[in-house]
Amino acid sequence: MARAKQTLPRNLAILVVVVGLGVQIVTTCYKKSDTTPSTKQQPPSTASTATPNQTGTIHLEMGIPTGGDGEPSYLLKRKQYALSYNGTKNVPNWVSYHLNASYFGTVERKQGQFMPDPDLPPQFYKVRHQDYSNSGFDRGHMVRSEERTATREDNDATFYTTNLLPQRHDLNAGPWLRLEEFCQFLAVRKKKELYIICGGIFPKNYQTIGKQNNIAVPSHCFKIIVVLESGQGVRDVNENTTVIAAIMPNVEGIKKEQWRQYQTTVDEIEQQTGYDFLTAVPQKIQEAIERRIATSLVAMAQ
Ligand code: MN
Numbered sequence: 001m002a003r004a005k006q007t008l009p010r011n012l013a014i015l016v017v018v019v020g021l022g023v024q025i026v027t028t029c030y031k032k033s034d035t036t037p038s039t040k041q042q043p044p045s046t047a048s049t050a051t052p053n054q055t056g057t058i059h060l061e062m063g064i065p066t067g068g069d070g071e072p073s074y075l076l077k078r079k080q081y082a083l084s085y086n087g088t089k090n091v092p093n094w095v096s097y098h099l100n101a102s103y104f105g106t107v108e109r110k111q112g113q114f115m116p117d118p119d120l121p122p123q124f125y126k127v128r129h130q131d132y133s134n135s136g137f138d139r140g141h142m143v144r145s146e147e148r149t150a151t152r153e154d155n156d157a158t159f160y161t162t163n164l165l166p167q168r169h170d171l172n173a174g175p176w177l178r179l180e181e182f183c184q185f186l187a188v189r190k191k192k193e194l195y196i197i198c199g200g201i202f203p204k205n206y207q208t209i210g211k212q213n214n215i216a217v218p219s220h221c222f223k224i225i226v227v228l229e230s231g232q233g234v235r236d237v238n239e240n241t242t243v244i245a246a247i248m249p250n251v252e253g254i255k256k257e258q259w260r261q262y263q264t265t266v267d268e269i270e271q272q273t274g275y276d277f278l279t280a281v282p283q284k285i286q287e288a289i290e291r292r293i294a295t296s297l298v299a300m301a302q
């Protein structure tokens with residue numbers, strides 16, 4: 001009896017501590033979700049595909065492109081996208097990224113300048129915002145700012161200069177933008193799962209811009225969009241999968257043009273860039289989807 005009386009207050013004390021901790025944890029969680037406006041969004045990194053691929057990032061779900069021009073390049077993977085950076089041209093060879101509705105949120109476009117990429121190895125020239133100033137070219141996002149608006153961090157990551165190509169304004173604000181808007185329509189309105197690869201095509205004697213004249217200007221920009229249903233990944237790609245491909249000239253005077261007139265095949269992009277794309281797709285399926293110009297889904301584009 002005496003023992004029981006003694007242990008009762010101790011039990012009570014433990015109970016109070018446990019309940020107290022519980023309240024604290026609940027409060028912390030509540031505060032976190034309360035101050036983060038994007039908690040309704042799924043975290044974009046693992047999104048909805050079931051199995052992680054061998055590259056360790058959803059942004060390379062269709063495989064790492066192989067080939068290219070053999071110039072020194074660096075494979076850069078970050079939470080928001082993956083890219084191959086060309087140390088001679090000082091632009092990306094290609095940028096590869098996953099897109100679905102979860103990446104679109106309410107974060108506002110980053111204010112201010114583009115940032116040199118801190119994740120580039122030291123031997124690479126770090127392109128600065130000013131390198132594009134008065135060049136006659138826009139700072140053309142590859143991963144579009146609007147496509148990473150779930151968190152502040154995500155949007156900021158599109159403003160690294162490694163995510164840029166020099167684009168003529170009429171391309172950037174014309175058919176290129178309209179194809180970006182069509183991707184947004186497919187992702188947000190049609191709930192599609194998109195796997196996008198884009199970049200530049202360079203002639204032998206390409207133009208350069210920049211304070212050190214070391215940033216290559218592409219003659220054309222390309223974009224490949226693998227369109228899958230919600231939750232699908234590379235294992236779901238088959239001979240009937242829609243793959244949208246486009247090559248657009250990097251020129252003025254095309255602002256009013258529709259993107260569909262620049263539709264082409266992945267085969268054509270592979271021939272002009274020297275890359276093999278969609279390398280994680282079985283060879284026989286690649287052959288089927290890379291030679292075709294997409295028609296069914298694209299009919300929805302205005
Ligand atoms: Mn743009």
Ligand code: MN
Nearest residue numbers: 276277278286
């Ligand atoms: Mn291929």
